[in-house]
Amino acid sequence: MLRNTLGIVNIEGNNVHFGDVMKHRGVQAFGFLGRYRLIDFALSNMSNSGITEFQVYMPAEMRSTIQHVGTGKHYNINSKRGTLRLLNSATDPNSVYRHDINAFTENIHYIENSTKDYVLVAPSYFIYSQDFSKVMDDHIATDADITVLYKNVSDAKENFIGCQTLKFGEDRRVVAFEENHGKYKNRPVSLEAYIMKRTTFIDLIKRANKVSSLYWLKDILRDTVDQYKIMGYAHRDYVACINTTASYFNTQIELIDQDTRKLLFKHDWPIHTQTSDSSPCxxxxxxxxxxxxxxxxxxxxxxxxxxxxxxxxxxxxxxxxxxxxxxxxxxxxxxxxxxxxxxxxxxxxxxxxxxxxxxxxxxxxxxxxxx
Structure with missing residues (x-):
């Protein structure tokens, strides 16, 4: 259980492109399968894994996220022993500083004041079910500085465009981060979920700020890949990347199929969401x-x-x-x-x-x- 870990739900990256589609709400708050919001998966994975301290970094269009997440009670975040902070940085949707390093920097005191030894950072536009306590066990067993969750996919030509892919050396060690341009069919795609010491995370934020005011976390990881022991952990089940209108649409149409849904939703791993008291259809x-x-x-x-x-x-x-x-x-x-x-x-x-x-x-x- 990850009780010594700070859970951070990151903002959507620069590979997320929806244009005018649903621009009045952030990707975190996009409806999904008639019941969920995309952020439910990241928060549920963290909560189910035993995390009790959360930071949710929000986009400029934050109202829908605030209304849906609320106090976090429906994610089993205990109000006495757990904490949930909804944090924002650039409120202008067109700001050039609308990236995660800037958001972390503006709220660095919350990260520095945490008593947790580790952080788990994950965005909300990747959809999957994952017990992160298993990732943490592997992180400790391999003596890694950073562990990144990834998925071996066979449709990288059509999907996951703009996402980072991993290049491995010996024993699952990541030696390079590359961008997926749709050239190859089979690629190990980073799910942008990282486990590391909280001190390492703070060091990466400070390093990124020294390089560029427009850097993302994944940029500084790419630049410093040879300076940290970065290990990969493979996710074996269903994954979808909701970073375009087509992927948002087709993922839900695909999940209408019950057999496909079973690959995402596990009976022993609930995806929590805000409940509604509507009458039956x-x-x-x-x-x-x-x-x-x-x-x-x-x-x-x-x-x-x-x-x-x-x-x-x-x-x-x-x-x-x-x-x-x-x-x-x-x-x-x-x-x-x-x-x-x-x-x-x-x-x-x-x-x-x-x-x-x-x-x-x-x-x-x-x-x-x-x-």
Whole structure:
């Protein structure tokens, strides 16, 4: 158990590109599978591993993250023995200083004043279930300065673009960090989750500031890879990187399949989230639902196929929805035909309309729109 470890949820990196899609909220707060937010996975992995002290570094668009994370009680963070701090740095979304080293520097006193010997740093845009106590055991057994979690993937040409890949020497020692440009199919991809001594982490922050005011943590790790003993620990189960609109869309469509979901969700490793007291979904007499995930509070009277329907969504008779993500509070009236689309929260589609995108470029409707 990692009771002597400070858990840090990092901000999204410079390889995360969503453009105008859901720009009103940070990636941490993106809805997922009609029930979760992306940050739930990082916080649950840390909490389940025994961490009791947390720091969540937030983006400029922090409101949704604050509302969802709250006091952290739903992540089993004990209010008497545990602490949770929601921290921010650059509040301007266009600031050139919107990177993690700057965020750590502006809040360095919280890191220096921690009584924990180790830190675990992980972002929220990688989705997986991992017992980090096993990573810590390996970290200690190998006498590593830094241990990085990675995944051997076979789809690096299409996914994980812009992520770091690892080059290994002997005995899993990392000798180089490289950027994935989609040139090779099979690559060991860094999940940007690092375990190290808290003093080592502080040293890296100070080193990065001496090199460049625009450095990221992964930049200074790349530069100093020969100065630390950096070891890799392989994650063996399901991993998704949510760093583009296409990956956000396709990952959820992929996880509609129950066998695939079982690779991510383990019965002995719960992913905690904020609960809702919505009533069960209501299906009308003409509802036709195939291979979809339907959340509580939804009211379905139309056709839904291979889609994720969030809470409190109303789908009237005569609506056809295929391969789409419908976020919470959306109303879709008769005559709408939606395929390969993301409909953001509280949007009302009240006129007959065809909305069709593609798997690589899904259509997107902003929140609170009337169409």
């Amino acid at each position: 209501l299906y009308g007499p003409l509802a036709e639902v195939k291979r979809s995930l339907i959340s509580n509070g939804a009211n379905i009277n139309g056709q839904v196929e291979n889609s994720v329907i969030d809470r409190d969504v109303i789908i009237e008779e005569g609506v056809v929805i295929k391969n789409s993500l419908i976020l919470n509070g959306v109303t879709i009236k008769s005559g709408a035909n939606i395929e390969n689309a993301i409909i953001d929260k509280a949007t009302k589609i009240i006129h007959p309309i065809d909305i069709k995108g593609s798997e690589t470029s899904p259509s997107y409707l902003k929140p609170h729109q009337i169409i």
